[in-house]
Amino acid sequence: MEQAELSVDVREKSGKGVARKLRMAGKLPAVVYGKDLESTAIVVDPKELEAAISGEAGMNTLITLKGAAELAGKVVILKNADIHPLSRDMISADFHAINLTEKALFMVPVNVVGTAIGQKEGGTLQVVRNELEVLCLPTQVPQSIDIDVTDLAIGDNVHIDQVPVPAGVELVHDVNFTVLTLHIVKEEVEVSEDEELEDVEGAVAAEGDEAAAE
Numbered sequence: 001m002e003q004a005e006l007s008v009d010v011r012e013k014s015g016k017g018v019a020r021k022l023r024m025a026g027k028l029p030a031v032v033y034g035k036d037l038e039s040t041a042i043v044v045d046p047k048e049l050e051a052a053i054s055g056e057a058g059m060n061t062l063i064t065l066k067g068a069a070e071l072a073g074k075v076v077i078l079k080n081a082d083i084h085p086l087s088r089d090m091i092s093a094d095f096h097a098i099n100l101t102e103k104a105l106f107m108v109p110v111n112v113v114g115t116a117i118g119q120k121e122g123g124t125l126q127v128v129r130n131e132l133e134v135l136c137l138p139t140q141v142p143q144s145i146d147i148d149v150t151d152l153a154i155g156d157n158v159h160i161d162q163v164p165v166p167a168g169v170e171l172v173h174d175v176n177f178t179v180l181t182l183h184i185v186k187e188e189v190e191v192s193e194d195e196e197l198e199d200v201e202g203a204v205a206a207e208g209d210e211a212a213a214e
Contacts, residue, residue, distance in 0.1 A: 001060070001139050004052035007067040008032075008042045019092065028090055032065070032076060034097030040071065046090050053078055056143045060106050063095070075100060075138070098138050105172065107131045110179065111144035118154040118182040125149060127180045132163070133172040140168045147180065157181045 011018070011029070019029040028046040033039040053061050059078045065071045076095040084091050098104050109131050119125055132145050147163060159176045 001062055001141050002055045002057040003062045005066055006048060006052050006063045008044050008065050008071055010068045011041045011043050014041045030093040032095045032097055037097045060141050062138055100138050103135050103137055106134050106141045108134050108142055109144050111146045113146050113148045114150035116149040116152040116182055118152055123154040123182045124185050125182050129179045134169050135172050136169040142166055152182045154182055154184055
């Protein structure tokens with residue numbers, strides 16, 4: 001599992017006004033929470049955070065906090081990040097403090113491996129779930145859940161119970177839902193304007209014949 005470090009400062013004040021001023025100053029308002037840890041408002045450098053999660057592990061990167069005495073040495077993951085709809089910049093972040101010796105829940109991306117037989121025959125592979133929830137130790141979180149689709153034919157599905165995972169990793173689910181499916185996309189039949197006109201004229205003529213017969 002990838003690891004990184006992140007400098008943080010505890011902020012005494014909170015609220016929309018404070019958060020706005022922090023962002024204008026190039027800082028990111030955030031919160032750290034977790035088991036046996038009081039929720040703490042912090043401020044971080046957004047560029048430093050982006051660099052910390054830039055690896056393949058992404059938001060599952062184990063981040064060791066430094067700087068603020070009460071949080072120094074805490075290991076966290078980025079649990080949530082709010083993104084501005086226009087600038088696409090982070091505007092706030094939530095960090096979850098974790099215990100490296102206790103299992104926790106993580107979201108892991110699905111990675112399709114290979115090209116299915118059905119795809120070569122004209123089928124379309126649809127990934128229904130792009131991420132899957134796993135339960136494991138923080139140090140055992142896989143970078144992706146790999147699903148080999150090579151032998152899939154048109155009409156085949158892969159359900160969660162069929163997905164292989166590494167040792168020590170458990171897929172969390174209540175029902176045996178579909179993760180991906182291979183199907184044929186039905187082509188829409190295009191009707192020309194002349195054909196549409198002929199259909200309308202035919203219908204009108206038929207109605208006229210019925211009226212005359214009455």
